Amino acid sequence: MTDLSTIYLGLDLKNPLVVSASPLSKNIDKARKLEEAGIAAIVMHSLFEEQIIHESLELDHYLTRGTDSFAEAMSYLPDSGTYSMGPEKYLNQVTALKKALSIPVIGSLNGVSKGGWTSYAKRIQDAGADALELNLYYVSTDLDLTAQELENAQVELVAEVKSAINIPLAVKLSPFFTALPNFARRVVEAGTNGLVLFNRFYQPDFDLNELKIVPSLDLSTSADLRLPLRWISILQGKINADFALTSGVHNSNDILKAMMAGAKVSMMASELLWGAAALAPQRIIEILSHIQQWMEEHEYTSIKQMQGSMSQKSVKDPAAFERANYMKVLNSFRELP
Numbered sequence: 001m002t003d004l005s006t007i008y009l010g011l012d013l014k015n016p017l018v019v020s021a022s023p024l025s026k027n028i029d030k031a032r033k034l035e036e037a038g039i040a041a042i043v044m045h046s047l048f049e050e051q052i053i054h055e056s057l058e059l060d061h062y063l064t065r066g067t068d069s070f071a072e073a074m075s076y077l078p079d080s081g082t083y084s085m086g087p088e089k090y091l092n093q094v095t096a097l098k099k100a101l102s103i104p105v106i107g108s109l110n111g112v113s114k115g116g117w118t119s120y121a122k123r124i125q126d127a128g129a130d131a132l133e134l135n136l137y138y139v140s141t142d143l144d145l146t147a148q149e150l151e152n153a154q155v156e157l158v159a160e161v162k163s164a165i166n167i168p169l170a171v172k173l174s175p176f177f178t179a180l181p182n183f184a185r186r187v188v189e190a191g192t193n194g195l196v197l198f199n200r201f202y203q204p205d206f207d208l209n210e211l212k213i214v215p216s217l218d219l220s221t222s223a224d225l226r227l228p229l230r231w232i233s234i235l236q237g238k239i240n241a242d243f244a245l246t247s248g249v250h251n252s253n254d255i256l257k258a259m260m261a262g263a264k265v266s267m268m269a270s271e272l273l274w275g276a277a278a279l280a281p282q283r284i285i286e287i288l289s290h291i292q293q294w295m296e297e298h299e300y301t302s303i304k305q306m307q308g309s310m311s312q313k314s315v316k317d318p319a320a321f322e323r324a325n326y327m328k329v330l331n332s333f334r335e336l337p
């Protein structure tokens with residue numbers, strides 16, 4: 001029997017398939033069905049810094065105290081749906097999921113600045129979460145803000161969150177850093193146990209008839225796997241952290257590739273969200289059985305044996321290797337006669 005188990009953030013998981021932060025954690029019955037189908041852990045949808053600040057401002061009747069731009073920023077927030085769920089409701093959901101499930105539940109905080117809101121890291125821990133994922137989603141639009149300043153602020157935020165908790169911490173990063181390896185190492189030095197690569201940025205479109213911005217959230221495809229796959233294979237073995245791959249995991253091959261790059265787990269959202277909710281558990285069963293089958297056919301006895309087997313840790317100069325591959329792939333293109 002092949003051994004699918006893996007260890008992520010010190011958690012013993014029965015396989016590397018984890019449900020990524022998404023509305024899939026909103027409904028207890030649906031989460032239970034995903035567990036029955038075989039997922040090894042679930043990351044909750046995020047509790048956002050803005051939700052926490054919003055609630056505390058409302059409580060204190062302080063909404064008018066902030067600067068105009070702050071009040072305006074608050075007015076952008078959704079007033080219904082998952083991300084309007086107040087912080088107390090979020091904590092109750094952590095506890096309810098823990099009670100209903102036997103797999104690890106990973107809480108998720110999403111924010112950019114240091115401050116009182118980070119006390120929710122400990123509250124999520126106290127509500128029962130087995131680990132915490134901190135998502136640093138931020139689109140910098142300020143011409144005066146330098147990369148160094150932004151990175152320093154993010155590293156300080158990670159250290160602040162880490163110092164508040166004693167459960168493991170993973171940080172979810174964006175791929176858009178000039179010097180990602182250096183930043184990733186700094187995040188780990190600040191106390192992170194895991195790196196979740198990568199955030200998918202939502203990219204708004206324009207509606208040419210209505211002349212409006214369309215906030216479209218396109219689900220991923222397996223083609224999106226390449227970016228995190230490349231980066232995990234570059235960083236694995238060089239940085240002392242557990243890697244989780246998110247973006248573009250849709251089938252058993254995607255998961256096997258993630259493992260070979262060096263990920264400890266692969267996280268899935270789009271594949272489980274695109275169809276009717278009732279289809280998701282069946283998809284999980286299929287994917288896990290395909291992994292098992294592939295491993296048997298290729299004589300792998302365990303996932304651990306596979307992890308990192310295709311990483312670049314033995315490549316002496318990965319940057320030169322990347323440039324050479326880039327040239328090769330450009331060269332391989334043949335124009336039509």
Ligand SMILES: Cc1cc2nc3c(=O)[nH]c(=O)nc-3n(C[C@H](O)[C@H](O)[C@H](O)COP(=O)(O)O)c2cc1C
Pocket residue numbers: 020021022023044045046047108110135172198199200217219220221224246247248249267268269270271273
């Ligand atoms: C509807 C939806 C909601 C999401 N909500 C969150 C969230 O609350 N926090 C977070 O860190 N990521 C969130 N994500 C991002 C996913 O966790 C995941 O990283 C991303 O979708 C890439 O994985 P995929 O290719 O499997 O979809 C969300 C994604 C979707 C599609």
